[in-house]
Amino acid sequence: MSVLAQPLPEVNPLQDPLRFERRVPPCTIVIFGASGDLSKRKLLPALYRLFYERRIPPNFAVVGSSRTPMSDDQFRDRMKDSVAKFLEDAPFDEDIWTSFAQSLYYVPGDLNKPSSYDDVRNKLDQIEKDHQTGGNVLFYLSTQPSYYAEAVLALGEHRLNRGNGWRRVIIEKPFGHDLNSARKLNDEIHKVFDESEVYRIDHYLGKETVQNILAFRFGNGIFEPLWNRRYIDHVQITAAESIGVEGRGGYYQEAGALRDMIQNHLSQVMATIAMEPPTVFDADNVRDERAKLLRAVRVTKPEDVPKYAVAGQYGAAKIGGQDVPGFRQEPSVDPKAQTDTYAAVTFFIDNWRWADVPFYIRTGKRMPKRVTDIAIQFQAPPLGLFKQETKSGLREVRPNLLVLRIQPEEGISLRFLSKSPGSGMRVRPVSMDFNYGSSFGERTPTAYETLLLDAMAGDPTLYTRQDMVEASWQIVQPILDVWAHTTFTFPNYPAGTWGPKESDEMLARQGHVWRIP
Amino acid sequence: MSTSVIFPAQPEQILKGLGKLWTSLAQEEKQQGKPTVLRACAMTLIVATDDPDGGYAASQTISELMREHPSRGIVIAVSPEAEHGLEARVLAQCWKPFGKAQQICCEQIEIIARPENWPNVGPTLIGIVAADLPVVFWCRHNAALSPLASRKQKAGLEAVMSLATKTIVDSKGEDAELRLDLLSTWRKLGRTVADLEWTRLTPWREPIANIFDNPCREIKFSSFRKVEIAHGGEKPGALALYAAGWLSAPHQADVSFTQAQGKDDGLHRITLRSDSEQIDFERTGDCMILRSTNGRSRRYTYKEASVDALMTEELSVVGPDAAFDSAFARAQELLND
Numbered sequence: 001m002s003v004l005a006q007p008l009p010e011v012n013p014l015q016d017p018l019r020f021e022r023r024v025p026p027c028t029i030v031i032f033g034a035s036g037d038l039s040k041r042k043l044l045p046a047l048y049r050l051f052y053e054r055r056i057p058p059n060f061a062v063v064g065s066s067r068t069p070m071s072d073d074q075f076r077d078r079m080k081d082s083v084a085k086f087l088e089d090a091p092f093d094e095d096i097w098t099s100f101a102q103s104l105y106y107v108p109g110d111l112n113k114p115s116s117y118d119d120v121r122n123k124l125d126q127i128e129k130d131h132q133t134g135g136n137v138l139f140y141l142s143t144q145p146s147y148y149a150e151a152v153l154a155l156g157e158h159r160l161n162r163g164n165g166w167r168r169v170i171i172e173k174p175f176g177h178d179l180n181s182a183r184k185l186n187d188e189i190h191k192v193f194d195e196s197e198v199y200r201i202d203h204y205l206g207k208e209t210v211q212n213i214l215a216f217r218f219g220n221g222i223f224e225p226l227w228n229r230r231y232i233d234h235v236q237i238t239a240a241e242s243i244g245v246e247g248r249g250g251y252y253q254e255a256g257a258l259r260d261m262i263q264n265h266l267s268q269v270m271a272t273i274a275m276e277p278p279t280v281f282d283a284d285n286v287r288d289e290r291a292k293l294l295r296a297v298r299v300t301k302p303e304d305v306p307k308y309a310v311a312g313q314y315g316a317a318k319i320g321g322q323d324v325p326g327f328r329q330e331p332s333v334d335p336k337a338q339t340d341t342y343a344a345v346t347f348f349i350d351n352w353r354w355a356d357v358p359f360y361i362r363t364g365k366r367m368p369k370r371v372t373d374i375a376i377q378f379q380a381p382p383l384g385l386f387k388q389e390t391k392s393g394l395r396e397v398r399p400n401l402l403v404l405r406i407q408p409e410e411g412i413s414l415r416f417l418s419k420s421p422g423s424g425m426r427v428r429p430v431s432m433d434f435n436y437g438s439s440f441g442e443r444t445p446t447a448y449e450t451l452l453l454d455a456m457a458g459d460p461t462l463y464t465r466q467d468m469v470e471a472s473w474q475i476v477q478p479i480l481d482v483w484a485h486t487t488f489t490f491p492n493y494p495a496g497t498w499g500p501k502e503s504d505e506m507l508a509r510q511g512h513v514w515r516i517p
Numbered sequence: 518m519s520t521s522v523i524f525p526a527q528p529e530q531i532l533k534g535l536g537k538l539w540t541s542l543a544q545e546e547k548q549q550g551k552p553t554v555l556r557a558c559a560m561t562l563i564v565a566t567d568d569p570d571g572g573y574a575a576s577q578t579i580s581e582l583m584r585e586h587p588s589r590g591i592v593i594a595v596s597p598e599a600e601h602g603l604e605a606r607v608l609a610q611c612w613k614p615f616g617k618a619q620q621i622c623c624e625q626i627e628i629i630a631r632p633e634n635w636p637n638v639g640p641t642l643i644g645i646v647a648a649d650l651p652v653v654f655w656c657r658h659n660a661a662l663s664p665l666a667s668r669k670q671k672a673g674l675e676a677v678m679s680l681a682t683k684t685i686v687d688s689k690g691e692d693a694e695l696r697l698d699l700l701s702t703w704r705k706l707g708r709t710v711a712d713l714e715w716t717r718l719t720p721w722r723e724p725i726a727n728i729f730d731n732p733c734r735e736i737k738f739s740s741f742r743k744v745e746i747a748h749g750g751e752k753p754g755a756l757a758l759y760a761a762g763w764l765s766a767p768h769q770a771d772v773s774f775t776q777a778q779g780k781d782d783g784l785h786r787i788t789l790r791s792d793s794e795q796i797d798f799e800r801t802g803d804c805m806i807l808r809s810t811n812g813r814s815r816r817y818t819y820k821e822a823s824v825d826a827l828m829t830e831e832l833s834v835v836g837p838d839a840a841f842d843s844a845f846a847r848a849q850e851l852l853n854d
Contacts, residue, residue: 012738013767014726016840019719019830023730057727058815095818435555435621 024456026057027136027165028127030120032111032151033143034064034075038172040082042203043142046448048083049090051100055453059131063123065107065116075106088446103131111143111151117158128164135164138455141171149188156192170199170455173264174255175464178480179473186466195466199455204265205272205462206447206454209410213272213374214286216404216412223402224277226378227353234358234510235273236375237266238517239406240367244314244324244495245341250332257343258311258476258483261363267294267472268464269406270359273374274349283461287468294471298348305482307509312342312500314366315491324366324495338488341365344503345479346510358510362503366495371517372406386417386427399429401515410444411435526605526628528644534607535624542609542622554611555621557587561646562832565593565638565677566657572596572627575657580610581825583623586832589647590625593677595635595658603634603641635661636669639676646680651835654681655828662686664695678708685831687713687824688755690782694852696755701849711834714755715841716827721784722763724805724817725798740791742770747777747786755848756784762848763840764789772851 015023029047031039050056064075080101084092107123109116128135139155141148148171161167171189176182189198204210217224226232239261245252252260271290278285300308316326328335342364349359378400399417412434420426454462464472492500498514507513524530542554562582564575572594579590590610611622626645630638635658646652654677660666661674678684684703688696696712703710729738744764748757753774761772764787777785786799795810805819822830 012726012729014722014729014738014763016722016726018834018838018840020723020726023727025730054723057730433555435557 021053021055022453022457024056024453025136025165026059026131026133027138027456028061028063028124028131028133029138029140029452029456030063030065030124031140031142032065032147033141034106035066035068035070035078036142038142039064040079041086042446042448043140043452044079045083045087046446046452048097048100049087049446050449050453051103052090052093052096055449056456059103059133060456061103061105061127061131061133063105063107063120063127065109065120067108067110069108070106072104072106076101076104079104089444111147111154114154114158117154117160121158121160124160124163133165136166137163137168139167139169141169145172145174145177149185152189152192161192161197166197166458167193168197168199168455168458169193170201170451170463172201174259175200175264175469176473177254177259179470179477182469182473186470196460198466199451199460199463200465200469201451202264202268202462202464203447203451204406205268205464206451207406208444208450209404209406210269210272211450211462212412213269213404214281217273218277218281229354229357231378232357233377233379234360234512235270236377236515237269237273237359237361237373238375238514239266239363239372240370240498240517241363241365242367242370244366245327245330245333247331249327249330252341253333253337253339256311256340257363257365258309258340258345258479262343262345262361263472263476264464264469266361266363267297267475268468269374270297270347270361271468273376273404274354274359276353283459286461287465291465291467291471293349293351294468294475296349296351296354297471297475298350299475300478302478302482305479308346308506309479309483310342310344310500310503310506311340311483311486311488312344312364312493312503313337313339313488313490314341314364314493314495317366317494317496319496326491326495327365328491338483338486338490340483340488342367342493342499342503344499344506345476346506347475358512360507360512360514362499362514364493364499367498368496369517370408373517374404374406375515375517376402376404377512378402386425401429409435523604523606523629525601526603526630526638526641528641531605531607531626531641531645534605535626538607538609538624553619555619557583557621557623558589558647558650559586560588560650560832561591561652562586562588563591563593563642563646563652563654563677563681564657565595565654565661565674567595567632567660568657569596569598571657572629575655576610576625576627578825578828579623579625580612582828582832583610583621584612585829587621587623588653589645589650590623591628591642591645592625593628593630593638593658595630595632595660597632599629599631599634601629601631603628603630603637605629605641632660633669635673636676638673639680642677642680651682652680653683653685653832654678655685657687662696662699664699678703681708683709683711683835685711685713685828687827689714689717691755693753693755693758697758697845697849697852700845704845709837711831711838711841712755712759713824713827713831715759715844716831717756717822718759718763718784719830720817720819720822721760721787721798721805724807725764725787725789728796728807739768740793741789741796742768743788743790744770744772745775745786745788745790746772746784747775747788748784749777749780749782751776754782758848758851759841759844760784760787761851762846763844765851766843766847 107119155161176185271293275289275293278289313327317324327341344362347359401415403413405411414432415429417427418430420428545553566575575592605628608625609622611620613620661670700710746757746761765772789796797808799806805817807815
């Protein structure tokens with residue numbers, strides 16, 4: 001049998017990755033749900049910023065689609081206001097906007113109506129000719145989650161999943177509302193798109209500081225030998241928000257903190273912290289390791305849920321002299337809602353590296369401040385030669401704490417013990433800080449800038465794969481099931497505090513305490 | 518900015534001065550009971566200048582660069598008006614990121630030297646470069662770079678270069694032939710050398726490179742065998758030579774230079790020719806226009822990059838620069854042809 005050799009595409013010898021931005025091929029991004037909040041606050045500002053920095057090719061195009069009837073120009077005007085308002089750490093430039101806006105189009109349509117997809121296809125055909133996009137299309141589902149399966153199936157029925165170039169689809173979280181629905185959604189999507197064409201977005205993974213965890217762990221030789229149960233006592237992952245539900249009471253009431261944060265963002269952060277080193281830094285290997293880690297997390301038995309998981313809900317309080325409503329007093333919230341606005345979970349990873357090391361994860365709304373960080377508490381030295389002076393006398397300390405700060409003050413701190421100046425051997429912990437902002441003064445791209453660019457370039461490293469999503473549902477599902485049948489005495493923590501006392505007790509049972517971030 | 522007194526440029530004195538400077542900055546922290554200052558340093562950046570106003574300008578540039586490239590900045594101002602032979606002072610450049618309470622500070626050492634003391638600067642520097650970090654030397658000492666430089670001036674330059682992991686010069690306005698010869702000599706000695714004229718080419722290079730990435734473009738770069746460079750000035754400068762070297766190196770394309778009449782020095786147009794197509798890139802004022810005989814036309818905004826911006830880019834390239842190496846080698850071939 002003879003095989004006709006296809007000529008290899010010519011490598012462009014003029015490209016200079018050292019100085020030029022990474023090249024992404026021209027393409028059209030179709031945003032379903034374009035008049036929604038996510039488009040206005042995150043997607044369009046991110047695309048504008050990428051255009052501003054010339055990180056996307058000038059012949060790209062964006063097609064917005066939603067039910068709101070609008071012309072191209074009306075869509076452009078509306079998006080201009082949003083971009084100017086929600087652009088993060090960057091100026092809005094009128095001239096650049098004018099140039100950017102020429103690539104914005106709008107197709108009004110209802111995801112339930114077949115004619116809407118025909119309209120989108122007609123627009124894509126026109127853009128392919130006018131912009132020379134090569135037929136590359138990235139679909140972004142920024143709709144209500146209940147439309148995901150329907151929209152993807154319709155894309156298939158209208159043959160929008162295939163064309164002259166590549167076709168990819170980005171799906172926002174939540175990916176399912178439990179394990180079964182996530183599996184079902186995966187099955188539906190795979191009827192139309194191959195897994196390699198599906199980009200499930202978890203914007204936490206796009207944050208520079210989360211990506212830096214990989215650089216920190218696997219780019220340095222000094223920490224990895226200590227990164228195991230022999231030297232690490234426990235790990236605390238905190239994602240606290242000072243705000244309440246901010247008008248999203250209706251959605252949040254159904255979701256809750258465990259579903260909204262721990263099932264996706266924080267379990268992926270835990271996987272990044274705890275995964276084994278990939279053999280090669282590419283999408284498949286990195287995601288294999290993340291998935292492997294998530295599969296190694298011990299699934300909590302229903303009878304152990306009260307021991308390893310704590311639900312909380314904030315009540316009314318006075319913060320800074322102002323009255324703050326409790327969750328049940330928020331608009332669109334059932335006054336008897338059993339929603340968890342706070343969740344704390346203890347996970348154990350059953351592998352050789354992490355056996356018996358608790359990973360404590362907590363997240364909540366209306367906490368004292370907005371902070372996300374990961375604290376790795378190393379074990380105390382085998383012999384306590386030095387005691388730390390405290391108000392209540394001398395005590396032994398566990399000095400070595402490594403804190404990876406995700407937001408808002410991105411950086412890394414290492415706490416160690418140092419002798420206080422003067423006579424006598426008095427010691428106190430000091431901190432060695434790396435501050436992202438001071439070492440890399442340049443503006444940090446937002447997570448959506450990073451992730452959109454990656455999807456356009458065909459790099460899914462920072463996107464979650466089917467097995468990762470299902471594994472993360474697997475570890476929270478027993479907790480969700482037990483909580484669904486529990487009547488909590490809510491509220492159990494006042495707004496502006498670090499959560500319910502049961503959460504402190506959960507750690508105390510292991511001899512640990514929550515740190516104050 | 519905090520300053521301290523001027524003292525003889527002895528490494529120990531300078532380091533002691535730096536110690537005092539940080540202690541005084543820490544006092545403020547102690548009073549306020551919270552961290553107010555963060556010391557940042559990712560490299561040593563040495564700038565040597567013999568321009569009478571060069572010391573001040575270099576300080577300003579370092580303070581701009583510190584946001585992206587925090588460094589221990591060492592400014593060597595060589596001036597016949599220096600009061601003493603070799604003296605120094607230390608200061609901290611600080612800035613506060615938007616919305617943050619903590620200032621980020623970089624230390625800076627200013628060394629003022631009379632021309633006859635320039636050869637003695639090297640031994641001082643050995644003791645004061647930040648340990649274990651890259652040392653970048655930005656040479657703005659024109660007399661030492663000149664072909665007419667004295668033996669002592671060359672020795673002074675060599676002493677500083679021997680400490681540097683990378684030396685940066687700016688060949689703008691210089692005789693390109695002489696300058697490329699000098700850089701070539703350094704490169705043969707194993708020095709890592711960069712030229713801001715190459716950095717100035719990035720806004721040209723990036724859009725040109727990108728047009729050959731377009732999947733719809735069937736004509737490949739390899740089919741463009743003729744390169745024409747239109748430059749200002751009588752002879753092509755380093756910028757024009759680097760452009761020619763970069764575009765002709767991959768396939769040894771033919772190169773011709775033309776003088777753009779009545780235009781300022783620098784690069785004005787790049788033309789690429791194949792058997793079936795001609796692509797022109799032309800700079801006109803604040804924009805760059807691409808025109809192709811197949812009907813394609815595009816405008817790009819073009820802004821003359823400031824020295825701060827050029828240095829910011831150049832300091833980001835710490836290892837080998839393959840594109841520059843190949844363009845430089847080809848530019849030298851073109852000069853010798």
